[in-house]
Amino acid sequence: MKAWLVVLLGFSISLSAEALSLCVEDADYLPLLLKQDIDGRSGLLPDIARAAAAEHAEPVTLLRHPWKRCLAMLRKNQVDAIAAAFWSSERDAWGAFPKANKRAQSAPDPELRLWREEYRVFVPLAGELRYDGQQFSGIKTGLGAPPGYVVWHSLKKAGVLDETVRSVKIGLQLVALNRLDGYVSERSIGLNMLRTLGLTEQVKLLPQTYYEDDSYLVFSHQFRQQNPQLTQAIWQSLPAIREQQLRKLLAE
Incomplete structure (x- = not known):
């Protein structure tokens, strides 16, 4: 019974009801962003986010819009996440950042950043x-x-x-x-x-x-509230994937 409970709990942590919708800026900003996918690559920022989600069997739907629209859609819970945004205490009002502790106004954990810009x-x-x-x-x-x-x-x-x-x-x-x-x-x-x-x-x-500053994978408050374990798991997967991508970038 306990073994089955662990399996079920693991499944609930790994999957949300639908694919995670991720909004990125619609621009050719190599190496961080690509306006269109090339050989399955979308740019470092969405690629890192997608790889972190994939570690937890979470599919990602990538949406490309002007950056101001991505921000507006996150505020309205029309997308699940954006990549990537700097943190400020004001931004806590409309986005969920990976916090270093449970205090609402605390700064995010820099180890869980998406990138350093x-x-x-x-x-x-x-x-x-x-x-x-x-x-x-x-x-x-x-x-x-x-x-x-x-x-x-x-x-x-x-x-x-x-x-x-x-x-x-x-x-x-x-x-x-x-x-x-x-x-x-x-x-x-x-x-x-x-x-x-x-x-x-x-x-x-x-x-x-x-x-x-550090830029972050920011979730909507609605997605974070509905999938607290999943969002935390994705954030926790970012450091290792980010370092892998950085080594690849330096080698090119």
């Missing part, structure tokens, strides 16, 4: 923009960043955002033409885009990191 400022090779780690100087046209991102809001608050420049691709092209002071992008995404566009000789990175 570093945002850098990409500028023209002979540009005049400077950043001292606190403030910008030499502003003429402003800086761009992906809409809805934490760095976008930070630039806007600082009064240096050019809201007309939206995508990483267009932003870096304008930087290369010296028509935009700078563009803030996740480092690996920006460097990959420069190689793709053939702009590595026209654009450089400022030495200071603009923003760096």
